[in-house]
Amino acid sequence: MPPQAAVREGRSAHDRGSPRRPALKDRREHLRQALRPLRNRGRGIVTSPPRLLLKLSGEAFAGEEGAFSPQALRRISQQIVSLPDVQIGIVVGGGNIIRGARSPWLDRVDADSLGMLATVLNGFALSTYLEGAGKETIVQSAVVTELTDPISPRKARKALSEGKIVIFVGGTGNPLVTTDTAAAVRAAAIGADLVAKGSNVAGVFNADPAKDKDSHLIEELSYDEFLAARYGVMDQVAVEICRENKLPIIVFDLSDPDALGMICRGERVGTLIH
Known part of the structure; x- marks a missing residue:
């Protein structure tokens, strides 16, 4: 998939005979209304800060230096610690090191197993930079290592309420099983208000902008629209889990230094799936 866009498989939205969208001004107001309740959804405490599950693509950690770019890790960490009054859980991918689906020299199961270990490396790298920026973290792992805590939603929720960042x-x-699906599962388990997927993708496009000069970013989709159109930006199973748990998703470009702050303020950025 080109870094500039996430394009779907099959026909364009116009070919499906979708109902006509409201005017842009009305859509923006609808987005604000959709995002505003996220600050208090599900926990019943009006003063409670919002809880965000951030999914980070492993490729976001890479750079000219190789699989790990100090500049990228520092930039991502600074964006995260600068978010005001928000509880943050993070799921990291391992694509900067290995991708199971794109490793023909390995059996898929073996490649995925290596990919899971790659996420451990990424999690520790991110934890190091977040701690260096003054934010306390804990790392929970679904695979057994002596360096991490086991997955525990109860302990994760407690750590989040204490202001710590939890890295899964x-x-x-x-x-x-993709790390997108892991993000949806962890988000539901910790009672997150929103799943935000940040990578080198700006959101969901109706066509590949590298090939179609008339392509445009889709600002808003329902879960059903996303699943029916089979957009490639996020795993289908992950979106189904979010739909079942009424978890909104925002897909955004992590290289935009203002994007995370805009998300936490309920402002429009990337593509909202809800």
Whole structure:
């Protein structure tokens, strides 16, 4: 998939005979209304800060230096610690080191197992930079290591309420399951208000902008619209889990230094799936 866009498989939205969208001004107001309740959804405490599950693509950690770019890790960490009054859980991918689906030299199950270990490395790298920026973290893993805590939603929720950042690694602990799905599972388990997927993708596009000069970013989709159109930006199973748990999703470009702050303020950025 080109870094500039996430394009779907099959026909364009116009080919499906979708109902006509409201005017842009009305859509923006609808987005604000959709995001505003996220600050208090599900926990029943009006003063409670919002709880965000941030999914980070492993590729976001890479750079010219190789699989780990100090500049990228520092930039991402600074964006995260600068967020005001928000509880943050993070799921990291391992694509900067290995991708199971794109490793023909390995059996898929073996490649996915290596990929789960790669997320452990990424989680520790991110934890180091977050701690260096003054934020306390804990790392929970779905695969057994002596360096991490086991996955525990109860302990994760407690740590979040204490202002710590919880980093989830190891995917779901199962091969053939994406880290997108792990993000949806962890988000539901910790009672997150929103799943925000940040990578080198600006959001969901109706066509590949590298090939179609008339393509445009889709600002808003329902879960059903996303699943029916089979957009490639996020795993289908992950979106189904979010739909079942009424978890909104925002897909955004992590290289935009203002994007995370805009999300936490309920402002429009990337693509909202809800």
